[in-house]
Amino acid sequence: MQITDRCFDCLLTRIEYECRIASDNDSVINEIVDVCKKELTKALSEKLPSPEISSRIHRTACEMVGNTDPYKEIKETTNNEAELFLSEIEERLVTFRDCALACVIANTLDYGSKEHKVTDDFVGFFTGEFEKGFSHDDTDEIEKLCRRVVYLCDNCGEIVFDKKFIEHLKNNGSHVTVVVKSRPIINDATIKDALFLEIDKIADNLYENTSGVSELGLNMNLIPEEVEDAINSATLIISKGMANYESLSEYKKTLKLPPVAYLMMVKCEPIADNIQIPKGSRIAYLAR
Structure with missing residues (x-):
């Protein structure tokens, strides 16, 4: 399944969510979301499976926010x-x-x-x-x-x-x-x-x-x-x-x-x- 424009809002909302786990700096978070939105728009023409594009966007966000595993505590709690x-x-x-x-x-x-x-x-x-x-x-x-x-x-x-x-x-x-x-x-x-x-x-x-x-x-x-x-x-x-x-x-x-x-x-x-x-x-x- 390839990504569609209907996936944009969901993905960008998840990007903002994971950034807010790692940071409370609104200006940094807004910048990250903006960068990811531009990258996502460019990626639409690549005709790749949706997860390949989503993965790239999540990697960009985690690199910019300075946390490679923002869900770490949530994951540990969920497993328990x-x-x-x-x-x-x-x-x-x-x-x-x-x-x-x-x-x-x-x-x-x-x-x-x-x-x-x-x-x-x-x-x-x-x-x-x-x-x-x-x-x-x-x-x-x-x-x-x-x-x-x-x-x-x-x-x-x-x-x-x-x-x-x-x-x-x-x-x-x-x-x-x-x-x-x-x-x-x-x-x-x-x-x-x-x-x-x-x-x-x-x-x-x-x-x-x-x-x-x-x-x-x-x-x-x-x-x-x-x-x-x-x-x-x-x-x-x-x-x-x-x-x-x-x-x-x-x-x-x-x-x-x-x-x-x-x-x-x-x-x-x-x-x-x-x-x-x-x-x-x-x-x-x-x-x-």
Whole structure:
């Protein structure tokens, strides 16, 4: 999926938000937003997957504000809260569909989308959403493809529920390669988060999405060789969240990729229009 002018306001609002975490200097923040707006306008003509442009804008903002990880404390708090949440609802997670749905509901623990608000009562919210189930449910077909899985993680907090799902996959015979962010970018889970949660002790492989670049989604021009090899030998990619969807939905037009299972909450209208599923939907969507 390529970026559109409808993405401008959301992205620039997120830029201002992360700058205000790191600084209370209005003139500095306004300058950063102005620079990012100009850079974003120039980038529209480049016809790149949306996360590649968004990543560039976020890197510019973090460099200018002098903080490479403004979400650090928010991410730590979100992970801690998610572990408490999981302990309260874990006994409900028995089947493949249960674990997948829990991960999608946990995708709401996201401070990176303007059109989405994080709930103050996650356990209550989870209970209601879990009872509703998926809005679009391809889990029966997805489960059949889980012999060799590349699992693309998304946000902090959510990664705690990813760990539970990965455990389920491993316990049922899947070979699982997990891919997380190499360096901090917004509230996405990094290699440090994955190691702290000991995902390396569960998955067959734990890899970074780049060789040291802060990058949203999956940039096929920046992935390390081991990630490329894992994708080429996979029977399924499990793609968590909207940025991974934006990346892979664009690459699947031109590259030979294995089937992709998109697990996410549809949090904004541009994504909803692109995938043709209403905003607010909980989806397990298989793209062959």
